[in-house]
Amino acid sequence: MDRFRMIFQYFQSNSESVMNGICGLLALASVKIYTCLDFSCPCLPHYNMAYGLGIMFVPPIALFLCGLILNRQSLVMLEEWRRPQGHRRKDLAVIRYMCCSIMQRAMVAPAVWIVVTLLDGKCLICAFSGSVDPKKFVGFANATLAQAQEMLSRVPCKEDELMRNSTSRRAVSRYLRCWSQALGWSILLILIIAVFLARWLAPCFNQAALLQTRHWSNYIDIEQKIFEETCCEHSRLFAHQCILHFFESMRKEIRQHSFDLPREKEGEEDLLQGITDRDQVNKLLKMWYYEKPPLDVSQVTHRHPLGQERSPPPCAGSCGARSKFTQHTHM
């Protein structure tokens, strides 16, 4: 139990590391999806560009939105932004900080996808093979424009029968892949330099304000978690009380109709709460379904769970006259 409490506290205090973990998982998932994806360029004049650029840019958008959805802090930030002011002032700097950190984390998976796509090269070859200047390559220089376009758009498809053994096809392919990888490495370098600068230069500017905003954004996160946890605990206690009162009222009613002298309860029979009969149990269960007790545990002694007039029990003969239960008397 202690271990659970420790894990619980760890998650409570380290929501940052949980979010970093999710961010890393999404990045890995994006690489995995790219490798599993069967990239097949259509090799048709107008479709190539649409397909190539589509594969390069549409999945990153979906991954970005996934990153926002899976990040718990985005909900916290939105609630903080939209809440009525009430007694607590809103600090825009905190909201901005939370927004920035959410965006940064959500942008990791799309960036990984784009970089992997460029380093692999297939997308760019597919998209831009039709835009290459045919005069630069021996095999296409002599063809008419239309023919050259047709042949160039088939460059990405290695197994195409026209282009299978064409050296010019390989030349175009290498050329485009070279551009693609150069672009990929440049983007990676720029991103890493940007992150490096951001982390190293941030302490030089306004460190005190940064510490404050970080503290309060962490606070808002923890406060919301603890509120949810308290609500859960409260609803459990509420339910417990409600059920106990229900059983208690059942027992009172049974006692009222059965003239038992109050006697010492012993051991197991104490736990039975006065319900010791098949019919009594059935009645209790039926009551639970047909008339759930009201959500009000403040009034313990004045409840009438049957919702009917209860006459004081005078004597055996006329006791059941106004009850809704039939009475069998064995005389």
Place this chain on the structure above:
Amino acid sequence: MDKFRMVFQFLQSNQESFMSGICGIMALASAQLYSAFDFNCPCLPRYNLAYGLGVLLVPPLILFLLGFVLNNNVSMLAEEWRRPQGQRQKDAAVLRYMFCSMVQRAMIAPAVWVSVTLLDGKCITCAFCTSLPVEALGNASHRGLPQGEVKRVLARIPCKEIYDGQELIANEVAVRYLRCISQALGWCFVLLMTTLAFLVRSLRPCFTQAVFLKSRYWSHYIDIERKLFDETCAEHAKSFAKVCIQQFFQGMSKDLTATHCHPPRKAPTDAGEASEKLLGITDWDTMNIALKSWHRCKPPLHLHPDAPHSSNGWAGEWQPHTQPHTQPPAPRREAVVYYSGV
């Protein structure tokens, strides 16, 4: 008990991460199911469309219904919806919240199946190969084939081994074209689903946060209350059974001493608890009689409050008990039968 309560609280309060985990598992299971599935296009003109669209649309429906069946909260929702109002009002917002969250969770596996199917491309290739634009991609006028024949040839595109229309339209060209369309559809579908999910999640705090907090609390409450009630009933049943069985053995032992006229053998005080637990049944025959009696004539579901004290009503009557109502003394009889009409 306490440990379970801690786990329960942890899972409940970290509902987000728990539910994200469940969703992730369902998505992976759906993807795994697709890869395990052996896709066999029939390569016949009218059957292709039916098979392709069937594989695309029927498993998601099954997965969606399965998501409902496997969700424990479905019975909770149904119970809350159908119960008589009684003393507790019903809140439509709570019911709506429970229903929405169940639907959202049940939609994950079907969405993953449809995405994976479209991104893979085999289904669309199979379903729409007869609708290829042959004029654009191949030689439509080649051989002057009639429409039906063209369709028959095109239908064999997914089955490379038997494809005989290479002059009409190259197999690779057709497959590439169809797969490109399929993947475009797949990515659009994925983008649409993630956009919808994002909108649903992000618009809620902007508009209905207070109602949401209320509905979430009360739906948790209903769940916890139901579980606690089941727990309480289980404990009650355990105590009931214990007392019932104890009274059975005690009654048995008393009857034996009464009929056999043995003086009640008090266990020697220094023999410890073990012999007290024997409840007076200490030999083979007696035990057999007790077991037979338990099988032939189980005691009534009615615990006698002062059975341990009285020993006069049972002499000679430990043969099959039929009327529980005849045993207890008169005033209590009325209490017993009072509820028998319920």
